[in-house]
Amino acid sequence: MDKKMTGISQEVEKRLDEIFSEAEPVEELFDDIPEAIEETDFIDDYSILKQLKAIVLSIDWEIKDEYLMDLINEAERLKEEYKNERPLVLMFQMLISIAKYLQKKKTQALPDSVTVLKSVFEGIERIFANENISEAEKEQELSRQLAAFNALKMAIQEQAKKPKKEEKEPEKIIEKAEFKEEPVVSPHEYAPLQYAAPSYEETQVPAQKEGEISPEEPELKEEKLVPSQGFISQEYSAPEPKVPKFYMENESEEVVPKTTPMEPHEAFFYALEEIKEAIRSEFRAIRAELKLWRESQQR
């Protein structure tokens, strides 16, 4: 065996060259990238929305106060710029409202709020992407986003009505301790395309209750913001011995959760728990989509 393994590296290299040489396109040099580059998912072609998209993607990855402030400022700017286009104004206002809600509720915010935020942005993006879009189509897009937005509002109201559960002991599984499920719903996907857009009056929202968000005049008071600290980091910075910090606040701090030796069966168990939680969140998302779809069918 040993002898046969001798020189394997060279043989491997040669084999890899054979396998990849034919299929590999002419290797692009980074010097040529500006000419060769194509539009990618990272960047869209609508320069007006470029900044807004970057912020929304940042929030999708990690919710930080600074991102939310950026979102509010950018959405306010665009709202002013497009003040004569009602659907856009309302959708920008939805972004602002959700951002303010996230600022206020932080980790207590419903996970779907980020999903709706993304959905509203995608709605705006679709309007900008279509140069020939009619006013009726814009209203339809607005209606879809309003449906998702209102569903979120209802969910928030329901959440506010529920009595607070007793604090649970932190679980041993450190990664499960604080993280919220991924936002996974794309409400517009199942929203009907045909129902009539609500009138302007219908889009007005009556006085809000605590925790409620509105596309018109959010009443949520802004909290004092802590700059450059993500919600997760705030939560993990609590002096809880069983919950390690996942995000460093300065370089002198330990940034890695303290790990302990784990038996294979334990690792398997924890992995199963993670998968189960992910599946549960997927089902929650599907249920939310179905709910939205049913509501839209009833209209």
Added chain:
Amino acid sequence: MAFINVKEKLIQVKIVYYGPGRGGKTTNLEYIYSRYSSRARTQMVSIKTHGDRTLFFDFLPFDMGKIAGYNTVIQLYTVPGQVKYEATRRLVLKGVDGVVFVADSLSDKEEDNVFSLNNLRENLELHNKDIKKIPLVFQYNKRDLAALGIPLLPIALLESKLNSELKAPYFEASALKGINVVNTLKKIVVLTMDVLQKELE
């Protein structure tokens, strides 16, 4: 340790793509699969969430044919990059032979990269492996975004933060464009087979 079946003349090598979430690990495998699936005669297994994130792992067995009389299969895995899937990452690292660390070059991902590398170090230790000894290749991904005016971490900074101690080979890459994806793969496979050869001697 790679799986070697002398009787069946089969070698299986496990390469894991590690790194922060949304750094491009799955994109690496997707590129390899899209380009070479017909040659590799294989299927890519990918389990993703609704939000298109890797849920458990991606798995791409890559058949290299006979090497030194042995049928050699390279098994490429990714781990979910999100912090919450810690146990899954540990599990996927079991039996790993080589690691590609896919670092995110975006300017605000410095901490995520450092965190993920430290996380790799600790998780390897749990499997009694030393990050300094295991075959490792760095891939600084998303470099193409510089051309679009998006601020990126300088290579010198990435090297200093991640690779100053390890001094592993690295590639500037764009997984989305396929730039240096194959070179990264070649490098890690050669390094891994080299170590495997030495261990068997």
